[in-house]
Amino acid sequence: MPPAASSVLSDLRRSLAEAALRAGPAAAGRVGLGAAEIDAALSGGLERAALHEVYAAGTAGLAAATGFALGLALRAARGEAQGEAQEGAAGSGRPILWVRQDFVDAETGRLHAPGLNELGLDPARLLLVRARDGEGVLRAGAEGARCPALGAVLIEPWGEPRAFDLTASRRLALAAEGSGVTTLLLRVAAAEMPSAARTRWQVRPLASRALEANAPGGPAFGLRLLRQRGGAAEREWRVEWNRDRCAFESRTPFDRSDRLLPRRTDVPPLSRPLVPLSGDGQAAAAGPDSGLRRTG
Amino acid sequence: MQGNALRLVDCDRLAVRLGLTREMTLADARARIPGLVALEAEPLADREFLDGVAAFCDRFTPLVARDEPHGLMLDITGCAHLFGGEAEMLSLVRRVMDRLELGLRAAIAGTPDAARARSRFGPGADEVVPPGREEALLRSLPVAALDTDAGTVVALSRAGLKTLADLASRPSETLSARFGEALAVKLRRILGHEDRRITPLRPPPDCVVERHFAEPFADMASLEAVVVRLIGEAARVLEARGEGGRVFELGFFRSDGAVRRLAIETGRPSRDAGALLRLYRERIETLADPLDPGFGFDAIRLAVPLCEPLGTPQHSLDGRAVEEEAVADLVDRLVTRFGRDRVLRFAPQDTHHPVRAAKALSAAAPLPEAAWPEPEPEEPPARPLQLFEPPQPVEAVAEVPDGPPIRFRWRRLTHDVARAEGPERIAPEWWRAGGDEPVRDYYRVEDAQGRRFWLYRTGFYGAGGAPPRWFLHGLFA
Numbered sequence: 001m002p003p004a005a006s007s008v009l010s011d012l013r014r015s016l017a018e019a020a021l022r023a024g025p026a027a028a029g030r031v032g033l034g035a036a037e038i039d040a041a042l043s044g045g046l047e048r049a050a051l052h053e054v055y056a057a058g059t060a061g062l063a064a065a066t067g068f069a070l071g072l073a074l075r076a077a078r079g080e081a082q083g084e085a086q087e088g089a090a091g092s093g094r095p096i097l098w099v100r101q102d103f104v105d106a107e108t109g110r111l112h113a114p115g116l117n118e119l120g121l122d123p124a125r126l127l128l129v130r131a132r133d134g135e136g137v138l139r140a141g142a143e144g145a146r147c148p149a150l151g152a153v154l155i156e157p158w159g160e161p162r163a164f165d166l167t168a169s170r171r172l173a174l175a176a177e178g179s180g181v182t183t184l185l186l187r188v189a190a191a192e193m194p195s196a197a198r199t200r201w202q203v204r205p206l207a208s209r210a211l212e213a214n215a216p217g218g219p220a221f222g223l224r225l226l227r228q229r230g231g232a233a234e235r236e237w238r239v240e241w242n243r244d245r246c247a248f249e250s251r252t253p254f255d256r257s258d259r260l261l262p263r264r265t266d267v268p269p270l271s272r273p274l275v276p277l278s279g280d281g282q283a284a285a286a287g288p289d290s291g292l293r294r295t296g
Numbered sequence: 297m298q299g300n301a302l303r304l305v306d307c308d309r310l311a312v313r314l315g316l317t318r319e320m321t322l323a324d325a326r327a328r329i330p331g332l333v334a335l336e337a338e339p340l341a342d343r344e345f346l347d348g349v350a351a352f353c354d355r356f357t358p359l360v361a362r363d364e365p366h367g368l369m370l371d372i373t374g375c376a377h378l379f380g381g382e383a384e385m386l387s388l389v390r391r392v393m394d395r396l397e398l399g400l401r402a403a404i405a406g407t408p409d410a411a412r413a414r415s416r417f418g419p420g421a422d423e424v425v426p427p428g429r430e431e432a433l434l435r436s437l438p439v440a441a442l443d444t445d446a447g448t449v450v451a452l453s454r455a456g457l458k459t460l461a462d463l464a465s466r467p468s469e470t471l472s473a474r475f476g477e478a479l480a481v482k483l484r485r486i487l488g489h490e491d492r493r494i495t496p497l498r499p500p501p502d503c504v505v506e507r508h509f510a511e512p513f514a515d516m517a518s519l520e521a522v523v524v525r526l527i528g529e530a531a532r533v534l535e536a537r538g539e540g541g542r543v544f545e546l547g548f549f550r551s552d553g554a555v556r557r558l559a560i561e562t563g564r565p566s567r568d569a570g571a572l573l574r575l576y577r578e579r580i581e582t583l584a585d586p587l588d589p590g591f592g593f594d595a596i597r598l599a600v601p602l603c604e605p606l607g608t609p610q611h612s613l614d615g616r617a618v619e620e621e622a623v624a625d626l627v628d629r630l631v632t633r634f635g636r637d638r639v640l641r642f643a644p645q646d647t648h649h650p651v652r653a654a655k656a657l658s659a660a661a662p663l664p665e666a667a668w669p670e671p672e673p674e675e676p677p678a679r680p681l682q683l684f685e686p687p688q689p690v691e692a693v694a695e696v697p698d699g700p701p702i703r704f705r706w707r708r709l710t711h712d713v714a715r716a717e718g719p720e721r722i723a724p725e726w727w728r729a730g731g732d733e734p735v736r737d738y739y740r741v742e743d744a745q746g747r748r749f750w751l752y753r754t755g756f757y758g759a760g761g762a763p764p765r766w767f768l769h770g771l772f773a
Contacts, residue, residue, distance in 0.1 A: 067773020109682035113642035113654030118677035123642035149622035215717035216742035
């Protein structure tokens, strides 16, 4: 093949691929959460090419909201080849951009890559941008939302920066519609405010299903759909994140394991010895038969 | 200050005419000239100023070296014809320095040392030493041109050796036997028997394109037009070489001598004029102190200090490559806007220490190939999603000797533990610095509201010594 022809062919391939990239995800429609009941209520799931908001329920819900948003991003970023038929292969997918304000790191701890890995996100797929202020977060987020090659964009400002007004959220929503990238706005320590988001969720932590020896189980969330554009009124669900399937699973509210089993603190376990006397006088203060000691 | 006396470091022309010299004590100088204005010497500021002038001289040649303490050495090999020959270039330098109100003594010669000696001890006027005439012209200079210590100069003149010609007529062995080899080398260099290379302040870039303007201009729109043209030109040069640049540096030379440099970095070798232009605009937009044209720019240069081979890209049909390219472009834009250390990727580290298990690397550099361990199927996460660094101290009530906490207080809130797992003992890495910190026993706990925490205890109950302390290290989703 003469060199000119090969370069023409290469250019054609490129423009084809670019066209496919632009058209592909926008056509893909909706991202299901994986739990049949919720997907039915959302008529198939969250719109892929749109902005969605996740609010933490108070400061107690910070980590839970982060986990839920990450789950949504993982669902959205799964490669097209792995549809429902290949639920198992959760490892691969498109890259995820996470934009975080510095203050979030200080308040809730920085993102821990092994922990992300444990939730099903291969950290090699994550691109993290640390922005100093709300404006920077918004700018990086908008830049990401315009890039069709990303699987999802997670935007996490702290509180209510002035930059995040209705106009900003419209701009994000438009960028997401144009590129087909699911854009998630994770609001921590923020009050609800008007926005152009398609759905708004509030997440609180939920007691996990206990494992053997009363060990904590996998991530569980209490979800409340606060707002859905053109959809049903407020709804609540309880879900668990299943990392192996890369999907959320519903939990019925009357699940037996759901009930908390408070530890019996009045009787020390048989195998445990009582407080050994250490000579510093504290053992006596804690009471010889409680088996407990206060430190800190 | 030397030997407890304040001494003159340098004096201006008027002071020299009045009889002041270097090394004179300030008290002597004051006695002679009561109205003397003396300023404290600031070698660092002097050096900074010299660097500024060096940056300015970058417009004549990319090879500029400092010649401490007051000189600059410009290697103009192959540059002079751009300015209409050596004599014209020298007069241009003179004009420019006059405009900056800097005194100048300059000379052009075949070797750096010859030019230096001629500029300092020559006739004073700007001088171009014609090729081949170095030795003849330089032989007449005084021995002080050797730039050695005063003692040597005195010793030489006592021996009746006044000029370089006198020295050169002696066998070099006797000179080096008496005054050391360094003197003989210096003499050979000045007379052009030996050439040395200067070490430029900034390494010469692989590829340079530039534009000089007869009239300085301050209009930002035309500035961008010039940048567009320079980028296009550099892209063509790189394409002809089959290379792409990783770093692009734009130098804006202002007519008043200030030089502003802006660098653009790309994650992969690139010569895509469109993408580079977008990065340039991004860079301009994010400048904390905007580009100030002042009285106008009279030269603009685009240098590519770092080039790497880049073939003609071949595109596959699956679009994977296009996607990767799009992400790399996004990374470049983000890096340009937020800086290298704010756009990160994580690389796994071979260690069990929770803090060191992942390393955040700049996304501007390629990520090392390393796989993360597969999480254990059907097991809950063993490591938290968010990690506090440093860990947060908490007050805890726990079962002895190594039971999980039953209740703990963090950020003024009491959490009742409903579920717990542990301990998972993580010992410090003794082979590292700080490896003598105490062993940590980690617990995964869940409180009554369903929040999941990662806590650890250092020290043991009942072992004597300080009571154990509890820390909160991370939050699970």
